[in-house]
Amino acid sequence: MFKKILIANRGEIAVRIIRACREMGIQTVAVYSEADRDALHMQLADEAICIGPAKATDSYLNMQSILSAAVVTNAQAIHPGFGFLSENSTFATMCKEMNVTFIGPDAVTIDQMGNKANARALMIEANVPVIPGSEGFITDTNEAKQLADRLGYPVMVKAAAGGGGKGMRKVLRSEELVTAFNNAKNEAKAAFGDNQMYMEKIIEHARHIEVQLLGDHYGNVIHLGERDCSLQRNNQKVIEESPSVAINEEQRKKLGETAVRAAKSVGYKNAGTIEFLLDQNGEFYFMEMNTRIQVEHPVTEMATEIDIVKEQLLIASGEELSIKQSDVRLTGHTIECRINAENPAFNFAPSPGTIQYLMMPSGGNGLRVDSAMFAGADIPPYYDAMIAKIITKGADRTEAIAKMQRALGEMVIDGIISNQFFQEDLLMDKRFVNGEYDTSFLQDVFLKEWEPRVE
Template sequence: MFRKILIANRGEIACRVIRTARRLGIRTVAVYSEADADALHVRLADEAWPIGGPRPADSYLRGDAIVRAALDSGAGAIHPGYGFLSENAGFADAVEAAGLAFIGPKAASMRKMGSKAGAKELMQAAGVPVVPGYTGEDQSPQALAREAERIGFPLMIKAAHGGGGKGMRVVRDAAEFLPALESCRREAANAFGRDRVLLERYIESPRHIEIQVFGDAHGNVIHLNERECSAQRRYQKVLEESPSPFLTPPLRAAMGEAAVLAARAIDYTNAGTVEFIVDPDGGFYFMEINTRLQVEHPVTEMTTGLDLVEWQLRVAAGEPLPLAADAVRSHGHAIEVRLYAEDPDAGFLPASGRLHHLRLPRPSPHVRIDAGVTQGDTVSIFYDPMIAKLIVHDRDRPAALARLREALAACSVDGPKTNIAFLEALVRHPAVVEARIDTGYLDRHLDEFIAAAAVDEPALLLAAATAYLLDQERAQRDAAAASADPTSPWALADGWRLGHAGQRPLAFEHAGGRIDLLARGHGGDYHITLDGRTVAIEGARLSGDALWLRMDGKGSRFHLALQPGRIEVHDGDRRITLRPLAAYRHEESGQSAADDRVRAPMPGRVVALRVAAGDRVEAGQELVVLEAMKMELALKAPRAGAVAELRAAAGDFVEADGVLVVLED
């Protein structure tokens, strides 16, 4: 086994590898960019080495700097994690050429799978089913357009060297093809450094099922069962589970055999994933082999009881696989979701900023948290905006879904917007509960999940207002106890007025709007008026992260996250977040001139300008392409007019809310 390893990655996967290595007595070396100097993986490692600027191209994609850090630190091996250089055969060669062990497959295997086109041809020759398409060398737009007509629509354009849903477009008619090709190539070049694409027939309503494979240097190759990843939005996996509720035992066996056949065809060692697309009738087709550990590997670990990172380390050190195929057992059901800093109401726009408050569920035998940040850390604009992965396990799928709902209810984030409410709507949706979701369902029915995540529930509003009142009274008592006159009646926060019971106006910001209430009472007994209706609250009390009360005689318990300037309550199904406002604040009025300005919705880099000063534009016309957090955003004209001014150029980094284009009549 290795004495010291370097992790050539960041975030939760770097933290994951560090923890496993520490358990095995292996020292760890972290590398970090300027943006990650105080990141969690840096703080966890035994030592940490800087490798460059904040952009991935200046740091985590610099293989030379990473190899040099490994040599200078005395590491004997490099673990690439996933993303960045994890599937880069040139990097694997450079690691081995430096006399270091690469904790992953051989470069030769990577090269066979590094191109989706080459992989597809290889698998077809090996007898693994593949989707009809085009993987040829002629990458001219004219040739690709001809092949698209031959294959027929709908079809999919895919980055040949990509993964993770990047560089993929579904095209439904010929008129869409060339613009989609241009966008796909640009995104592929930015994410993977190469813009080659392949075309393949688009299968309607498919399931996405992947098989975890593992090989060693002694000729052993086995699979560790499947994961279903059919819940996707724009080809990004949203929910992963094992075992798949769709597979029958015969289909499971056939896919497992095909996955092992695919791995043997490229002489595979270490951890990998063979991905299949499965049509509604059970026909399955090879998609790709990811020659690395997958983001969703924890669901396999939870159902098998195995540590796949430990397996990676042992296999890379020359040991045989720890288990034979017939010794692998699966127990219960596991599900994973990814908590992101993003705004579902704004098209899942990635978010960034400091995590002022971060509460995640307590780990247990049923709940696992893989996170790369802690409270007080910053979600950077330069990398994937994942906050944490929530993985749950129980005896069967209904019990695991219940565990996941409980885990999500225990989450609370103050800082950038998150997808928590969207995930809560997802795991309650009938298509997920009944296990009938396909890879396109979310994109076809996204409004069902966004609408379900919206809360307009008076009981939650009243509970949040009650928590605020109790907290204010507690703060008043604490202040009085610390004052020179702790028994003064003026220290009571009971709203008392001479001759009558006082009423306190309360005002909160919620979802961009204002909510006004009136409250009477104190000490947990209140009458609160909302929209003309008065509700009696009795026996309310705070206890840690919980609020208990009786509302019109009915007792209820709520999850509670209470910070200065923010109250969040959750009733087990839904949540609401309020921010106190001054009760007598004057409302703003009048229209702004926002329609004359196109602003950056978040920090990012200008990829392209579609217009020049003086151009006439129509409402909805694309003006600027912005790249932020590894995705492209098309900024469009809010109205018809003329371009009066461009305030950015291609390649510029811009701040959130910065004006990029000014329009005039």
């Protein structure tokens, strides 16, 4: 096992990794930008090194600075968390060249699955069902028009190197296609430095179901059940839960087996997630693979009582999976709400600033809070605006929802505006309570009816 690792990230995921390392007796090195000089992750780590100015490209995306920090502190491994460099194959390669272990899959796998069009082709070869769409890349608008006419509208044009909702456009009719294609292509070029595009048929009223995976260096791959991530705004997840109320045990078994087959087909190692769309007929289709730990990993951790971060560290250090598929049990029901510094009343505009007072929900069985915030903490305008992830677990879904409603009712955040009340209102919506929602519900139904509270 590693004696010391560097965490190439910030915020709650950096804090989460540091805590897991401390429990395992591993020393940690935090890196921070000038904007994060007083951040919690750099206070909790054994060592902390400033790697540059506030702008992410000059700090958390600065590969040379991060690797230099690893070398001078004698860190044996780097955990990239999620976002930033977590799915950057160049960084994974550089780590290997510097004899520093990258805690994640190898660079080849990141490239294979990171390019969404290539991933589609690999999954077809592995006999994994994929969403009807293009075979390879679309080079121009004429080709896009021909394919969209063949698939039938609505369609989605997507960046092959995309993620986080960038480089994606929903196209409802033919006259919208050229503008949508060009805008998505330009956005992809600016966000990822890659403007290769592909197209998929939109599966209307689908559920977004993802399967958590763990794979070691000896060919062993297991799944840890599914998460339902259908409640989204602008392709950004808002609430996640496990298990999904939309699938039965037979579908659950088939879904898990398919995800494992997909991961084995590319020799996947470490933690990863296969994302599927589930249509109204109960058929599911591969959408993409995330070759990293995800924001919503605590949902699965509470559902299975398996520490995914610790498993990542064990796998990266060369140990064989200690968990067999037969050991994995999903118990009760788990829900996660993302609390962000944003103003729902003004199209969820970012709300950076200083937290003047903070009281997080605490106490009671089945409650977890992942956060890097405290009274006096700054939320800079340069990065993701997450304040906390609130996770509750109940004996069943009804109890999990009741616990979440109670937890959100206890939380107090002063100094900035958050989406706390929006989450509370969503949790009380009868359609959510009854599990009657899909990927279009939040954007096309709930938000059109919702009336923001006056604070």
